[in-house]
Amino acid sequence: MIDNSTYIPGASNDFFSDEAYKERMAAYIKGIRKYRLKEAANVESKKKADRIGGGAL
Amino acid sequence: MMNFEDLKDSLTVKVVNTENNKDYLADKPTEQIEDMSVVFAAVVKETDEGRMTLPITNEIMESMGVEQQQLKEAAMNNLAEQDYSFKSMRDVLVGMMFPDGVPENDPMVDMMLPPEDPDMQMYVLSNEQNVNGASEILNQKAMDEIAEKLGGDFVVLPSSVHETIVLPLKDDMEPGVMENMVQEINSGVVSAEDKLSDHVFQYDSESHELVRMDKMEERKQEKETSVEKSDKSQDDRGDKKAEVKTAVKDEKGQKSLKDRISNKQEEVAKKEATREPATQKSKKIAIG
Numbered sequence: 001m002i003d004n005s006t007y008i009p010g011a012s013n014d015f016f017s018d019e020a021y022k023e024r025m026a027a028y029i030k031g032i033r034k035y036r037l038k039e040a041a042n043v044e045s046k047k048k049a050d051r052i053g054g055g056a057l
Numbered sequence: 058m059m060n061f062e063d064l065k066d067s068l069t070v071k072v073v074n075t076e077n078n079k080d081y082l083a084d085k086p087t088e089q090i091e092d093m094s095v096v097f098a099a100v101v102k103e104t105d106e107g108r109m110t111l112p113i114t115n116e117i118m119e120s121m122g123v124e125q126q127q128l129k130e131a132a133m134n135n136l137a138e139q140d141y142s143f144k145s146m147r148d149v150l151v152g153m154m155f156p157d158g159v160p161e162n163d164p165m166v167d168m169m170l171p172p173e174d175p176d177m178q179m180y181v182l183s184n185e186q187n188v189n190g191a192s193e194i195l196n197q198k199a200m201d202e203i204a205e206k207l208g209g210d211f212v213v214l215p216s217s218v219h220e221t222i223v224l225p226l227k228d229d230m231e232p233g234v235m236e237n238m239v240q241e242i243n244s245g246v247v248s249a250e251d252k253l254s255d256h257v258f259q260y261d262s263e264s265h266e267l268v269r270m271d272k273m274e275e276r277k278q279e280k281e282t283s284v285e286k287s288d289k290s291q292d293d294r295g296d297k298k299a300e301v302k303t304a305v306k307d308e309k310g311q312k313s314l315k316d317r318i319s320n321k322q323e324e325v326a327k328k329e330a331t332r333e334p335a336t337q338k339s340k341k342i343a344i345g
Contacts, residue, residue, distance in 0.1 A: 005071050008101055008109070008111055010111055010112060010114070011101055011109050011110060011111040011112075012109070012110060012112070013107060013108075013109050014107055014108055014109075014110060014188045014189055015106055015107030015108075015188060016106060016107060016186065016187045016219065019151075019218075020217075020251065021187070021219070021263070022150075022153065022154075023154075023246045024216050024242070024246060024247060024251075025146060025149075025150060025216075026169065027223055027242045027245060027246045028171075028179065028214065028216060028242060029144075029146070029170070029179070029262065031238040031239075031241070031242055032171070032177065032179060032224070032238075033172070033177075035234060035235065035238055036177055037247050038234070039231075044228075050100065054175075056285055
């Protein structure tokens with residue numbers, strides 16, 4: 001962490017928060033996983049529909 | 058009074074969410090990208106854990122006697138010169154959570170880390186300090202190198218002002234569904250000051266631009282229409298050129314016809330002058 005001994009009016013200290021970062025990454029891992037599963041399910045149901053459609057012909 | 062020459066090498070950019078930073082942005086020169094704002098700041102102090110920055114206000118800009126464009130150019134040059142960090146999310150998290158190595162046969166590990174499946178690769182783009190690293194989306198050099206590495210266009214998820222998440226583009230990606238995911242995460246786990254954007258972006262590696270993913274289709278259609286229009290206008294120009302050529306040719310043709318008539322008239326006049334006077338009868342016949 002930057003020491004606050006240097007005071008400059010209007011300046012701000014920006015730092016990296018490990019915890020907030022991990023939380024965001026975990027949320028995105030979960031989100032992407034869910035998205036891919038949904039995507040895979042959509043592909044599967046489309047294949048199924050195509051097979052049924054193909055059988056009717 | 059601040060001197061631009063002294064400050065320009067320390068200038069950097071920050072990208073923040075516009076809506077959540079209205080008061081902060083009010084007295085600063087900014088650039089707008091969808092729901093995000095770009096602000097300029099001078100890095101005062103930097104360590105491994107963070108950095109102290111002085112945001113450039115309108116007052117500071119005026120006191121330095123410079124235009125916003127000069128600030129932007131200096132900040133962008135600095136951004137291009139600095140190292141960026143582009144790593145697989147799995148590698149980043151393994152480094153943070155399991156510095157001594159990933160435990161084997163632990164089901165929790167799979168839950169905590171992104172899958173190793175190459176089709177589901179997730180990358181984290183930031184700067185070396187991971188502080189305000191979302192600004193790397195403005196780093197043309199970084200974006201082009203990522204496009205090269207991932208083989209073309211890629212998707213940018215605005216996870217926070219400190220970093221963005223990059224995914225290789227797949228044909229069947231649904232911008233609406235992904236945007237919902239981003240918005241849910243923003244409202245669930247991202248603090249108001251860290252929130253970057255509610256939109257999903259796509260880097261267009263051909264035009265070297267970051268575009269909202271849901272606008273890509275519209276943009277492609279616009280491009281196609283403009284190409285068609287340009288082709289049509291080229292065709293029209295081609296037709297016009299052909300018309301002009303024909304007109305010139307016709308004119309030439311007319312000229313040669315005129316010349317021929319004029320030559321003929323001269324010949325006739327010469328013959329008339331050298332011919333012996335004709336009889337009245339023959340004249341009559343000739344007239345008749």
